[in-house]
Amino acid sequence: MPQLYGTIEYQFQIKDMLNTLIKGRDSFVIKPAQGSGGKGILVVVGRDGEQFIKSSGALIDEREVRRHSSNILAGLHSLGGRNDSAMIEALIDFDPVLKDYSFEGVPDIRVIVFRGVPVMAMMRCATHSSDGKANLHQGAVGVGIDIGSGQSICAVQHNRIVTQHPDTKIAFNQLQIPHWQQVLELAASCASMTGLDYLGADIVLDRQSGPMLLELNARPGLAIQVANQVGLRHRLAAAAKIADLTDNQIEKISLARQQFSQLTVATGQLSMAII
Numbered sequence: 615m616p617q618l619y620g621t622i623e624y625q626f627q628i629k630d631m632l633n634t635l636i637k638g639r640d641s642f643v644i645k646p647a648q649g650s651g652g653k654g655i656l657v658v659v660g661r662d663g664e665q666f667i668k669s670s671g672a673l674i675d676e677r678e679v680r681r682h683s684s685n686i687l688a689g690l691h692s693l694g695g696r697n698d699s700a701m702i703e704a705l706i707d708f709d710p711v712l713k714d715y716s717f718e719g720v721p722d723i724r725v726i727v728f729r730g731v732p733v734m735a736m737m738r739c740a741t742h743s744s745d746g747k748a749n750l751h752q753g754a755v756g757v758g759i760d761i762g763s764g765q766s767i768c769a770v771q772h773n774r775i776v777t778q779h780p781d782t783k784i785a786f787n788q789l790q791i792p793h794w795q796q797v798l799e800l801a802a803s804c805a806s807m808t809g810l811d812y813l814g815a816d817i818v819l820d821r822q823s824g825p826m827l828l829e830l831n832a833r834p835g836l837a838i839q840v841a842n843q844v845g846l847r848h849r850l851a852a853a854a855k856i857a858d859l860t861d862n863q864i865e866k867i868s869l870a871r872q873q874f875s876q877l878t879v880a881t882g883q884l885s886m887a888i889i
Contacts (some may be wrong), residue, residue, distance in 0.1 A: 615827045617704040621647070628683050631702075632676055641705040644679070646686045646698045654691025655747060656682050657719065659705065669719045669746030706826065709819035711792055715739045715757075717781035719746030722828055723759070723791060723817045725801035726838060726846070729857035731866045732798045733849040733874060735759040736841040737791065741771070742781050750837050755779060757786050758842035762875020764794030768843045796825045798867050804830055806863075814838075849874060 619642060620635040622628060636642050640661050646654040656679070657669040665673045683700050685691065692698040708720045715721055719740025726734045736756045740746050743753035750756050755776060758767035766789035769776050778785045791797060801815035804827070814834025820826045839845050856869045 616643075616706055619702040619704065621702070622683055622687065622700040625684060625687055628680050628687075631683065632679065635702050643703045643705055644683060644686070645701050645703070646691045647701055648692040648696065648698045650691070650693045654682075654686050657705065657746060669740075670742070671718065706818045706828075707821045709792065709821050709824075712737075712819060714782050714784040715779060715786070715789060716748065717741050717746070717779065719744070719748060720818055722748045723797055723819075724831075724834065724838060725798065725815050725817065726834060727801050727805050727813050727815060728850050728853040729811050730802050730805040730863060731853040731856045731870050732761055732802055733853045733870065734838050734842055734844075734846060735761055735797075736838045737766075737789070739779060741779070750835070755786075756837060756841035757789060758838070759789075759791060760874075760876040761798075762871045764791040764797070765789065765876070767876060768841060770837075770841050773837070773840055791819075793819065793824050795867070798871070799863070800825050800827060802863055802867055 619639070622631060641659050644656040649655065658666045659669050660667040662673060665675050666679060667673060686698055686700040689695045689697050706720050712721050715737070716739045721737055721739045723735060723737050725732050736758050738748035738750060739755040739757060740748045741753050741755060745752065748754050753771065755769055755771045757769045759765070760767055766786050769786040771780065777787070797817055800817055804813060804815050805811070808830060810832060814831035816828040816831065817825050818828050836846070852873055853870065856866055856873065859869070860866060
């Protein structure tokens with residue numbers, strides 16, 4: 615996971631945060647612990663004198679950083695408006711192999727996991743309209759990813775199919791996620807770690823460390839179905855059968871890659887082990 619610089623739980627801590635948690639740091643991320651829909655995430659990529667540079671290139675001052683943190687604690691971005699805490703993390707040095715698929719921000723990979731079985735995946739690509747955030751509600755592009763191969767299936771923005779990134783103009787049809795097996799293993803392992811039967815794992819590819827866990831979602835959005843042009847219901851039923859067959863994590867992933875691969879779906883084949 616990205617390094618955690620610290621957390622802010624009380625309003626009085628905000629006054630000294632610039633002299634403690636982020637002192638001397640040129641880049642960092644401030645996010646709500648109980649955020650929803652990608653709201654409330656502030657990404658700082660550098661400094662210009664006394665000002666901070668957001669991932670979009672916009673400049674903000676210390677007062678805006680403190681105000682943003684105060685709003686997080688007040689529950690402005692949390693589920694149900696409950697009081698929250700702010701986490702300050704290291705900024706990911708993301709793998710340049712994917713740099714053209716995202717604009718002003720870091721692309722991430724969401725994997726839906728059911729009972730330890732990866733059932734659906736997509737890569738979320740930041741755009742200028744999403745303010746450099748990989749969030750579909752704010753205008754990012756969602757690219758459906760084939761569970762079997764890690765290759766792109768379809769790309770959507772605002773629920774409409776697109777063929778290229780709106781800012782970089784790169785086509786999505788050649789996208790191939792590196793370290794795909796590691797990505798699936800990392801996502802699937804979160805099931806036993808959390809005790810959740812259903813979750814969404816958000817993973818980023820770091821230049822040095824490879825796949826890293828960004829966050830877990832107990833209620834991941836359903837837009838991933840649009841990006842993959844297929845519904846979740848039947849996949850969840852098949853995943854339940856896989857989970858009943860074995861407790862071995864690697865076997866679950868292997869069966870899922872066979873069952874949910876684009877080739878299997880296209881040819882109408884089904885794994886005999888699952889039938």
